[in-house]
Every structure is written in C-alpha cells, then in structure tokens.
Amino acid sequence: MVSKKKLMASVATTVALTGAGFMTVGQVVPQLVIQQNVKAASAINDYISxxxxxxxxxxxxxxxxxxxxxxxxxxxxxxxxxxxxxxxxxxxxxxxxxxxxxxxxxxxxxxxxxxxxxxxxxxxxxxxxxxxxxxxxxxxxxxxxxxxxxxxxxxxxxxxxxxxxxxxxxxxxxxxxxxxxxxxxxxxxxxxxxxxxxxxxxxxxxxxxxxxxxxxxxxxxxxxxxxxxGSVTNGGGSTSTTDPDTDSSTIKVNNTDGYYVPIVSFDSTGVATAVKSRALANNTPWYTDKTKDYEGHTYHRVATNEWVSDQYIVN
Ligand SMILES: [Zn+2]
The missing domain is CATH 3.40.80.10 (Peptidoglycan recognition protein-like)
Structure with missing residues (x-):
C-alpha cells in the first residue's frame, strides 16, 4: 500500500525547488505508480494514521x-x-x-x-x-x-x-x-x-x-x-512520514535574536505562514524527516506541517 500523501509531498517538493509552487492532487496521481517502489512506504504506519x-x-x-x-x-x-x-x-x-x-x-x-x-x-x-x-x-x-x-x-x-x-x-x-x-x-x-x-x-x-x-x-x-x-498526533495530522525525498537527521536549533525559534506551516499553494501558537525552544534537538526550499531558505520538517528555517540551525 502506498500513501498518496507521500507522493504528493515528494512531487510538490520537487516542484517547489524549481519555484513553481505546489501541484494539485489531480496532477500528481499519475506519478503514483512510477514512484511507489522508491522507498519504505509503510502499510502499518498508514493504517495507524x-x-x-x-x-x-x-x-x-x-x-x-x-x-x-x-x-x-x-x-x-x-x-x-x-x-x-x-x-x-x-x-x-x-x-x-x-x-x-x-x-x-x-x-x-x-x-x-x-x-x-x-x-x-x-x-x-x-x-x-x-x-x-x-x-x-x-x-x-x-x-x-x-x-x-x-x-x-x-x-x-x-x-x-x-x-x-x-x-x-x-x-x-x-x-x-x-x-x-x-x-x-x-x-x-x-x-x-x-x-x-x-x-x-x-x-x-x-x-x-x-x-x-x-x-x-x-x-x-x-x-x-x-x-x-504534547500529543502524538499533533491535532490529527499524519503519522506516516517516509518519502522518496526523505532526509532524516537530527538538527539543533537556536535563535540568537529571540527567546524561541519560530516555525512555519505551508498551505496548499506552497506559501509559508508563521505558526503563532507554537515555537521551538532555543538550543533543542529535533528529528527532521524532510526538507523544502522556499524563498532562499531550506526548511526542515519537525512536525506534520511545521517547518524550521535553516537560518536557525546550529552545529
Ligand atoms: Zn531482546
């Protein structure tokens, strides 16, 4: 079983890299068969989600x-x-x-x-x-x-x-x-x-x-x-995250200009919006499974639809 969500994210990321923004569901579907064997989609993780x-x-x-x-x-x-x-x-x-x-x-x-x-x-x-x-x-x-x-x-x-x-x-x-x-x-x-x-x-x-x-x-x-x-589902989002463009790693974030590290979410058209209700604590490690390039920065995904800019990553 393969998740449509995964492939959409994959294609969308590729398109985002070229600056054209996100594609719609209808445009993505034909790609599904081609890419489904690339990597570990998980029927069990999909079932949980x-x-x-x-x-x-x-x-x-x-x-x-x-x-x-x-x-x-x-x-x-x-x-x-x-x-x-x-x-x-x-x-x-x-x-x-x-x-x-x-x-x-x-x-x-x-x-x-x-x-x-x-x-x-x-x-x-x-x-x-x-x-x-x-x-x-x-x-x-x-x-x-x-x-x-x-x-x-x-x-x-x-x-x-x-x-x-x-x-x-x-x-x-x-x-x-x-x-x-x-x-x-x-x-x-x-x-x-x-x-x-x-x-x-x-x-x-x-x-x-x-x-x-x-x-x-x-x-x-x-x-x-x-x-x-404080919730594993983070408001009902997907728990399935493996994509062909997966980029799993742990990053450490810090904001030298503030008390916390801001995060953004991307809407369906690929536009980033600041997440106002939550942020990441300074000097904390985060597991990230995916990246996205947007307006000159690479964003690393830290939750279902929450991303942190590379400008806050420290070594
Ligand atoms: Zn054992």
Missing amino acids: NNNIQPVSIQNEEGTFSKWFGYENGVGKPEGVVVHETATPGATARNEVTYFNREWSTMYSYVHAFVDNNEIINIHNTDYGVWGAGQTANAKYIQIELCEVSTTDEFARSISNDAYYIASKLIQYNLPFTPGTTVLSHNDVSNKYGDTNHTDPVGYFAAWGYSMDQFYDLIGTYYNNLKAS
Whole structure:
C-alpha cells in the first residue's frame, strides 16, 4: 500500500525547488505508480494514521527486580532505549510482567517495560538500569519488550504503544531522537557490542512487513509531535512520514535574536505562514524527516506541517 500523501509531498517538493509552487492532487496521481517502489512506504504506519490509532497511557507499577544500579553516566542518565520483542506468541504484556517478576532471579533477565496492543506496563524506574541486552547495553539503555500479537490491527496498536513509550522516554531524559544511537534494536546492540547474539525485533517485524526504519519514522513523528504539542498526533495530522525525498537527521536549533525559534506551516499553494501558537525552544534537538526550499531558505520538517528555517540551525 502506498500513501498518496507521500507522493504528493515528494512531487510538490520537487516542484517547489524549481519555484513553481505546489501541484494539485489531480496532477500528481499519475506519478503514483512510477514512484511507489522508491522507498519504505509503510502499510502499518498508514493504517495507524488512517484509523487515527492513539497510544494508551503508560502504567507505572513497582516490579520485583531488586538490583538497583545507575547507568554508566549515573542514576537518571540513560543514553537511549533498546527495542526488544518477546518471541513468545500469545503472551500479553500482563502475562510477561507476571512471569518476569517471578522468574528474573533465575533467568537473570529483566526489562523496564512490556507493551502489547492494550497496555504499556512500566515495572522498573527508568532512572536505573536493568538486565536486558548484555552488560554494555544494560549500563546505557532503557529497555522495552514488545509482545507478539496475532492480527494486523493488534500489531498496529502495539507498535503505536511501543513508539509512544520510546518517544516519551527520550523526552523525559532530554535525549535527541537519533535512530541507531538513542533508539536501537536488540539486533543493533548485538552488532555494536557483541555481548549478545539476539536479533529481535527484526524477524518479528518482518513477519508483519515492517522494519526498524519504518518504526523509526513513527517514533520520530511521535517524538516531534509530543515535544511540539504534547500529543502524538499533533491535532490529527499524519503519522506516516517516509518519502522518496526523505532526509532524516537530527538538527539543533537556536535563535540568537529571540527567546524561541519560530516555525512555519505551508498551505496548499506552497506559501509559508508563521505558526503563532507554537515555537521551538532555543538550543533543542529535533528529528527532521524532510526538507523544502522556499524563498532562499531550506526548511526542515519537525512536525506534520511545521517547518524550521535553516537560518536557525546550529552545529
Ligand atoms: Zn531482546
């Protein structure tokens, strides 16, 4: 499944670069078939967006894990989040919480949270480390386990909940969203540090036609929308962001002439308007997935239709 929105954005950007402004929907449609294979459109992310799926809230409860240790940078200083998948078909987040609370001392394994399509259950204070992915990663990261589900709708909801937890934790600890660095799969951890050989959640994702790159898109959207408005959907906008002209990176913004960094939105004719109700805090990092050239500046997208000018980007 391919999103028309994505292609429209792609073509519109190309046209904007030539200075002709945006095209209409009718003009764009014939291009759809040609470009649909360019990159990771995600049917799951589209499903989340099209059905307005919202994450549930995070439940915090005290688990039984009694090994309280800080991260290598100290208590309350995680460096990011590791994404796991339980590999246990049919077990809900509640089932897993019960099991790990009972068995961690014999399995030598524990994580901060379990998530499924219905619940996000946090069972250990994320200021402290857990035993989830080998000693190197345990000293650096918050760790969350995604439970296996059996329908597309359940999978989409579980992914939305997982992304929300991860984005919330990045924001809680004032961490940038840097795919592969502040958010990484257990597979990435195995490749990077070699302490474990687990490859989750890559295989489970693949069974649903999903990938870490697509998951990163969803996390990045939630992260920016949460920072900008406190809501993952930012007023009902799209959560699907991968475009053929994708330009994902993290930028840091600052306005030396003011107390905040202004942002703009683009209307359907390609004209920028200042967003008056919101702005970005000075010296804050933002995940951006797309750029657009307009009146001599390159604008970087930080939310569904909120863009920051290159004149505010600092290194
Ligand atoms: Zn794992």
